[in-house]
Amino acid sequence: NAGVTQTPKFRILKIGQSMTLQCTQDMNHNYMYWYRQDPGMGLKLIYYSVGAGITDKGEVPNGYNVSRSTTEDFPLRLELAAPSQTSVYFCASSYPDLNSYEQYFGPGTRLTVT
Amino acid sequence: AQKVTQAQTEISVVEKEDVTLDCVYETRDTTYYLFWYKQPPSGELVFLIRRNSFDEQNEISGRYSWNFQKSTSSFNFTITASQVVDSAVYFCALSEYSSGSARQLTFGSGTQLTVLP
Numbered sequence: 001n002a003g004v005t006q007t008p009k010f011r012i013l014k015i016g017q018s019m020t021l022q023c024t025q026d027m028n029h030n031y032m033y034w035y036r037q038d039p040g041m042g043l044k045l046i047y048y049s050v051g052a053g054i055t056d057k058g059e060v061p062n063g064y065n066v067s068r069s070t071t072e073d074f075p076l077r078l079e080l081a082a083p084s085q086t087s088v089y090f091c092a093s094s095y096p097d098l099n100s101y102e103q104y105f106g107p108g109t110r111l112t113v114t
Numbered sequence: 115a116q117k118v119t120q121a122q123t124e125i126s127v128v129e130k131e132d133v134t135l136d137c138v139y140e141t142r143d144t145t146y147y148l149f150w151y152k153q154p155p156s157g158e159l160v161f162l163i164r165r166n167s168f169d170e171q172n173e174i175s176g177r178y179s180w181n182f183q184k185s186t187s188s189f190n191f192t193i194t195a196s197q198v199v200d201s202a203v204y205f206c207a208l209s210e211y212s213s214g215s216a217r218q219l220t221f222g223s224g225t226q227l228t229v230l231p
Contacts, residue, residue, distance in 0.1 A: 031217065042118075042205055042221030043159075058218060090159065094217065102149075103219060105159040 001026050004106035006091050012112045013081040021076040021109050023091030031094045032074040033058075033103065034066065036087040043090060049074055081113045116141045118208050120222035127196050128230050135191040135225045137206030143167075145211035148182065148189045149219065153203040162204075165189060196229045203227070 007022045025032065030051045035043035035058075045058030049068040063085055065077040074093075078085060088110050092103040117140040127133045139148065150162040163173065165182050173180045177194045193200055203226050207219045 033218070035221075040123075040223070042120075042207075042223045043219070044221070045218050048218060088157070102161055102164055103217075104161070105151075107158050110157075 003027065004091055004093055004104050006089075006106035006109050008109060009107065010110045012114065013078075015081060015083065015113060017081050018077070018079050019081065019111075021078075021089055021091075021111075023074045023076065023106060024072050025074075025091075025093040025104070025106075026072065027093060027095070027104065028071060029093035029095045029104070030071065031103075032068065033092040033094075034064070034074070034076045035090045035092065036060065036085075037090060037108075038087050046076065046089075078111075083113050085111065086113045087111060116143075116146075116208050116210050116220045118206050118220055118222035120204075120206055120225050122225045123223070124226045124228070126228045126230060129198060130195050132192060132194050133196050133227065133229075135193075135204050135206075135227065137189045137191065137222060139187050139189065139206070139208045141187075141208060141210055143210040143212050147209040147211075147217075149207040149209070150180065150189075150191050151205045151207065153205065153224070155202070159205075162191075193227075196227075198229050198231055201227060201229045 004025045033048045034046040037043045047066040049055045088108045091106040094103045119138045146167045148165045152160040179192045181190045203224045205224045206222045
């Protein structure tokens with residue numbers, strides 16, 4: 001299993017540009033999440049999904065959109081990039097097992113908006 | 115609302131010293147889950163441990179040990195005989211049962227541990 005994969009690893013955007021961060025997991029996990037990590041800070045939840053076709057906002061959803069058309073994929077869309085969105089983005093997934101709340105994280109995407 | 119506080123922003127120790135990383139949490143739930151993750155310089159997040167709120171037994175795994183105390187809402191992490199490879203940012207996180215099936219994690223701001231040779 002590859003686990004959780006994210007592409008790209010790095011990206012530089014100009015203000016106002018759009019892009020999609022890709023996230024794929026091959027563990028058949030129902031739950032998927034997007035977090036952002038600002039320098040020197042912990043991770044904050046942007047959006048999450050409990051299954052295909054179901055998404056919901058986290059703590060910091062403004063400026064982002066998500067979709068979940070399949071169990072495996074959970075892309076994150078930035079429509080009009082702003083410098084405040086410069087961050088490292090982590091995708092994670094987990095399985096709805098009452099005995100295991102562990103989230104498995106991807107390697108992250110480092111995004112710079114200038 | 116849930117909150118996780120890691121008051122130690124940075125800690126430096128010399129190799130072979132013991133070091134304890136503090137984590138204090140706030141929650142109104144009686145059922146919740148606590149986690150520790152390690153983020154080495156390479157940037158990925160590595161799961162270390164999960165603890166349920168109804169299991170206050172301390173845990174030891176090799177050089178790592180965790181002290182969970184509900185009375186003080188703390189879940190501290192101790193590394194014994196630290197090594198240079200332990201240098202990383204360590205995050206404590208909380209998931210409340212009442213957050214529903216989504217089980218979102220709330221992270222602390224992390225503690226940067228530097229182990230000097």
